[in-house]
Amino acid sequence: MLHHLSFAVTDLARSAAFYDAALAPLGYVRVFADDTCVGYGYPGGGDKFAIKLRANAAIPDSGFHLAFAAPDRESVARFHEEALGHGGQDNGPAGLRPHYGNDYYAAFVLDPDGYHVEAVINN
Template sequence: MFTYVCLGTNNLQRAVAFYDPVMAALGHQRCDTTSEPDWDGWVGWGTYIDEGRIEVALWLCAPFNNQPAGVGNGTMVAFAARSWAQVQAFHQAALAHGGTSEGEPGLRVHYGPDFYAAYVRDPDGHKLAAVCRGILSPTI
């Protein structure tokens, strides 16, 4: 469905310091753009190939119109987690690196009996979630 998701930031260095550990908690590494001459000011995580297509990555950059980056009311990016532990690690990493909590890790049974999620805001105010489905209790 998506080729990529791009979020605007007012401070790329601060955003990278937040997203590196948060995305690593979900198993995503930074995209390699070293062979891309026009990608200065862009940082991404997740899958990325481009000309061979398979994209689906989260990208951060300053807005193209040179105006301050803002957040959309009602906008949220939700990432898939493979376990409750990944959801918890996502939440902990976000809080440890300048994010704020918008919802502690836990079951949200109003979305389904297996909907385990945590919600945060990044340092620019973007709302993010990590969601694990298909598990009814934590595995030990």
């Protein structure tokens, strides 16, 4: 359904370091970058997620979050570990979330600007 999504960030270098590290275990890489924007997607493809430098980024409240698809449970755990090691805040460690489904395995973090971000596999 969605083609792509972008977040406004206040410090592009800080956010890019966070997303470079957090998204790598999920198989996502930088597919483009310039002085005001960094795009992420699968190697050789277009961007599906981008961060864009904005001095006055308005972060949505906790009712908004973005979930990235993970290839396996190990990748979810590595996403969480890398995110915390690169400026993210814990918002729920890697584990099963049976209230979302029997096989719903996810980890939750807040990125350096405060966006709610998740990595998930549902099998």
